[in-house]
Amino acid sequence: MAEARQDARSETVTADREIVISRVIDAPRELVFEAFTEVRHLSRWWGPEGFTTTTRSFAFREGGEWDFVLHGPDGTDYSEWIRWLRIAPPERIALLHGETRDDPNAFESVLTFTPDGAATRIVMHTVFPTKELRDEAVEKYHAIEGGRQTLGNLAAYVTDLARKEVEG
Template sequence: MTGARQEARAEPATADREIVISRVISAPRELVFEAFTEVRHLSRWWGPEGFTTTTWSFEFRVGGEWDFVLHGPDGTDYQEWISWTEIAPPERIALLHGESRDDPNAFESVLTFAPDGTATRIEMRTVFPTKELRDEAVEKYHAIEGGRQTLSNLAAYVTEISRLGAED
């Protein structure tokens, strides 16, 4: 019985529907967390390389929503919607992400922010409703590389504002 529990922990039931991306960012955890809480920050770094964001509405609270358009470098616009389902500053944010409020293919993401010395380890764990939707996100939308680029943009942004803050 114990062996089965350990095996389940090592390979969660959602493993075939998950994408997990992590990165260590050279900035304090509170600053990295804050970059997710205010639209003035999010609009500066959200999305893969070459993408920009236009926000229609933003309310960072449990049950609040972020309605926005992600503009691709090729001119394609992607309507996006996020609802915050859990906020535990400065440790954890959980959210539901889709094209719109009633999107049956919306996926869940949990972001954790852990201190790593003077840096922050951020982990983004995304679970899709089905393995097929996860595979489509990876193959058609390059979700793994896009997620890595998004965290890279976040790292560059918070490193820069941290540096500028130190100069004040």
């Protein structure tokens, strides 16, 4: 019971700094998780609609990093960096995401992968350092819509992979 009160308190403390996006993907959890673990997958679906990804370096392990560039449909390049903080296959990934390794405005995200029948529910829970940074991400960078589109791209990619596996 004390743990439930603690959880409720911590949720209240970060509520104005959070973005939570979820989606059910018609593919097995292991395959959805794998799409986050291998650069050959990530580079095919990561980012909002119209964006492409170029990886500079990639090491999927706790403490490992992914250094990449998102190329916007308007030709703008966005340097991005992720450090994998905690990995619990195939259930959970915690990461720190910023523009560079020493970005003071980097934010933390936890992705959970839960079976939902034959499908997978993925939840992306992001907490920004401040309410202002969260609001800027939402208003200036359209983080909620971009996150939904990114999970949509993941769903399309993984659903196609699952179909190909079944067809053999």
